[in-house]
Amino acid sequence: MGSSILLANIGVPGIRNLKAYRASGGYSAVEKALREMTPAQVAQEVTRSGLRGRGGAGFPTGLKWSFLDRKTDKPRYLVCNADESEPGTFKDRFLMDKIPHLLIEGLILSSYALGVNNCYIYIRGEFKYLVGILEKAIREAHQNRFLGEKILGSDFSLNIFVHPGAGAYICGEETALLESLEGKRGNPRIKPPFPAFKGLYGCPTVVNNVETLATVGPIISMGGEEYAKIGKGKSTGTKLISACGNINNPGVYEIEMGLLLDDFIYSPAYCGGIAKGKKLKAVIPGGSSVPILPADLILRTLNGQKRLMTYESLAEGEFASGTMLGSGGFIVFDEDACIVRNTWNLTRFYRHESCGQCSPCREGTSWMENVLYRLEHGSGKLSDIDLLVRVAKNIEGNTICPLGDAAAWPVASAIRHFRHEFEEHVKNA
Amino acid sequence: MLKVTIDNITIDVEEGMTILQAARMIGGKVVPPAMCYYSKLKGTGGKCRTCLVKVAQSSAKDPRPMPKLVASCSTPVQDGMVVQNLTSPEVQEARKGVVEMLLVNHPLDCPVCDQAGECDLQDLSFNYGMEETASEEERREFPVIDIGPFIKLHMNRCILCYRCVYAADQLTSERRHGVMYRGDGSEISTLIANVIDNDFSGNVIDVCPVGALTDKTFRFKSRVWFIKPMDAHRECGRCSGKGTVWMFGNEIYRVTGRKDQYGEVEEFICNECRFEKKELASWTVEGPRKIKRQSVISANHYEKMVQPSIIKPIEGQMIPPQNEL
Numbered sequence: 212m213g214s215s216i217l218l219a220n221i222g223v224p225g226i227r228n229l230k231a232y233r234a235s236g237g238y239s240a241v242e243k244a245l246r247e248m249t250p251a252q253v254a255q256e257v258t259r260s261g262l263r264g265r266g267g268a269g270f271p272t273g274l275k276w277s278f279l280d281r282k283t284d285k286p287r288y289l290v291c292n293a294d295e296s297e298p299g300t301f302k303d304r305f306l307m308d309k310i311p312h313l314l315i316e317g318l319i320l321s322s323y324a325l326g327v328n329n330c331y332i333y334i335r336g337e338f339k340y341l342v343g344i345l346e347k348a349i350r351e352a353h354q355n356r357f358l359g360e361k362i363l364g365s366d367f368s369l370n371i372f373v374h375p376g377a378g379a380y381i382c383g384e385e386t387a388l389l390e391s392l393e394g395k396r397g398n399p400r401i402k403p404p405f406p407a408f409k410g411l412y413g414c415p416t417v418v419n420n421v422e423t424l425a426t427v428g429p430i431i432s433m434g435g436e437e438y439a440k441i442g443k444g445k446s447t448g449t450k451l452i453s454a455c456g457n458i459n460n461p462g463v464y465e466i467e468m469g470l471l472l473d474d475f476i477y478s479p480a481y482c483g484g485i486a487k488g489k490k491l492k493a494v495i496p497g498g499s500s501v502p503i504l505p506a507d508l509i510l511r512t513l514n515g516q517k518r519l520m521t522y523e524s525l526a527e528g529e530f531a532s533g534t535m536l537g538s539g540g541f542i543v544f545d546e547d548a549c550i551v552r553n554t555w556n557l558t559r560f561y562r563h564e565s566c567g568q569c570s571p572c573r574e575g576t577s578w579m580e581n582v583l584y585r586l587e588h589g590s591g592k593l594s595d596i597d598l599l600v601r602v603a604k605n606i607e608g609n610t611i612c613p614l615g616d617a618a619a620w621p622v623a624s625a626i627r628h629f630r631h632e633f634e635e636h637v638k639n640a
Numbered sequence: 641m642l643k644v645t646i647d648n649i650t651i652d653v654e655e656g657m658t659i660l661q662a663a664r665m666i667g668g669k670v671v672p673p674a675m676c677y678y679s680k681l682k683g684t685g686g687k688c689r690t691c692l693v694k695v696a697q698s699s700a701k702d703p704r705p706m707p708k709l710v711a712s713c714s715t716p717v718q719d720g721m722v723v724q725n726l727t728s729p730e731v732q733e734a735r736k737g738v739v740e741m742l743l744v745n746h747p748l749d750c751p752v753c754d755q756a757g758e759c760d761l762q763d764l765s766f767n768y769g770m771e772e773t774a775s776e777e778e779r780r781e782f783p784v785i786d787i788g789p790f791i792k793l794h795m796n797r798c799i800l801c802y803r804c805v806y807a808a809d810q811l812t813s814e815r816r817h818g819v820m821y822r823g824d825g826s827e828i829s830t831l832i833a834n835v836i837d838n839d840f841s842g843n844v845i846d847v848c849p850v851g852a853l854t855d856k857t858f859r860f861k862s863r864v865w866f867i868k869p870m871d872a873h874r875e876c877g878r879c880s881g882k883g884t885v886w887m888f889g890n891e892i893y894r895v896t897g898r899k900d901q902y903g904e905v906e907e908f909i910c911n912e913c914r915f916e917k918k919e920l921a922s923w924t925v926e927g928p929r930k931i932k933r934q935s936v937i938s939a940n941h942y943e944k945m946v947q948p949s950i951i952k953p954i955e956g957q958m959i960p961p962q963n964e965l
Contacts, residue, residue: 274960358741379822381822394837401686401687401711447643465908500962544653563823565821565822565823565824566822566826567800567821567824567826568687569687570688570690570741571689571737571738571741573741576823577780577823578744578775594647604737605737605738606733608708609689609692609734610689611686611687622892
């Protein structure tokens, strides 16, 4: 199942530059759209493609675009969420680094479809080196009339601005991102109103992930229906997976949705098996926020079916025995990995990154970290395990933004599937 | 008009209202507690999560329940919405969880806190708190700082409701304090322990639901349940001059805004009225203020003022002064 759409031309020498990108067929989708298609047609192709948000939630992109308030006189904005900070996820960075024009092309097409004239790329502060790469690509696009006033002689004008954040994970949450972009403290907003009605500077705004927007170009080139044929069921197309952990070949892979999870881990074309010939213990398949699954449950669902790399298959069994595709940050643990230590490490991250605005997340993340620290460092008690489950439950679903859920799920799932390890930590302390 | 049902009570409300506002129209026990929402300050709410409710039916058009509990203070009502507060065990459990979170790092220093007796967190822990704390971690500590000559900040007691930030932002011309740092290290602070020098800065004390911001002119003077709240007014060029004076005998111990049953002031008052007018001669006392909240001070309604009869010492039997006992 070797299908390569986003990374197809990654090996072309000099693909970072517009010249090489053009030579391999780049910006033909923009020409096609601006000359032959109406904005509504572009949006319709995206809806037909079945493209789902690649940032983690998997929400249908066409549907998200349809929510945008088009009745007001206010300007509309498109914001590209390049604040990729989820532990284990590094696909957007790879994409922007290797083939920045693919993103720029996607932004032009999406802006055209949404009637947007000013577009922002909000990029994570730590990706400073990418700012220069993106700005160079934008400059090149300007020089070749793909950006600026009256693009390619049409009535459509667009400017793209790159805005680096200051390195807060919470600014990947779309409303915190908008606050930060406006120059304020990056606290998530209380919803409703949703960004589609009141987003950047109080105007209707769409926020999409880098990979989602980069996929719009290929969708317009090949047509939405053609794109929908790739993949499996409601998980159409390809997905970038950033694989890391105890595997032989860590890196970013583009897979066709529906690939056997078994194949992804063991095939030499992908992860290439577990490093040093060890056994697989557990996988976090979608970035640190999604539930961890032990080896038997990640390879097969509870009713014995082989698990596939799709939104649906990974979620099968819900939280009791399933997980999520999330952002595609595929973290593999071998038999020697300590789940307690790993869970503690994750809670440290969420404690540090909680914005502190709402009480369950602010107090809960630090409480969980304190308890897990004790468990890991030999002063835990058996009752602490149930306490963690209770605290995680009190955070989940009760917070302003999904960071609370993201902090609670790893703890709850680690205890659900590896309770014996937590108990051993107490007994052998 | 929209129809909304809260705990099986249906009322008509105007469009644009939140669930909490609708519940307050019904009044009584169906009103969810709110620590961060303050109707007189724009943008407040959504943060403390104590007002979480269950929406069993989103609207008449869309009868599905909302997937998560929602903050009633920031969720607008829709026609045909069905809301559960007291009738939902899930909501009661979640609220207990939130209150537990609020208390994990709270110092529980009520015996030495000026807010005791009129504290929203005390009420909440009375209604939803657990009998003992499940946490054995050390509580987080911050130094106590002065914000100007009149206000003391005990960050340890703060629940980060952001009310004071909004109050300073909306009532004063130049906001000099806000929230610094993030997560469990967040603190309300002025950048360089700066003075908040503004006529209306004192209102941050009134909006604080806990004892984090206290009045330095009243600090440790008396427990609130020993002093009598009286509505009073005076001529003031800066504010309406309508406040509540808290008296012990004929002495004014402190001045606050006139707070309603939800702990919200009717009108914000200026610093001169609050901090500098402590003589009875400055005020025209209207009569006792009824405190409708469930705190300990509401035990003393003072609706019927009874003049204490003066006990005259019997000749020859001198009552010794206190310090000689």
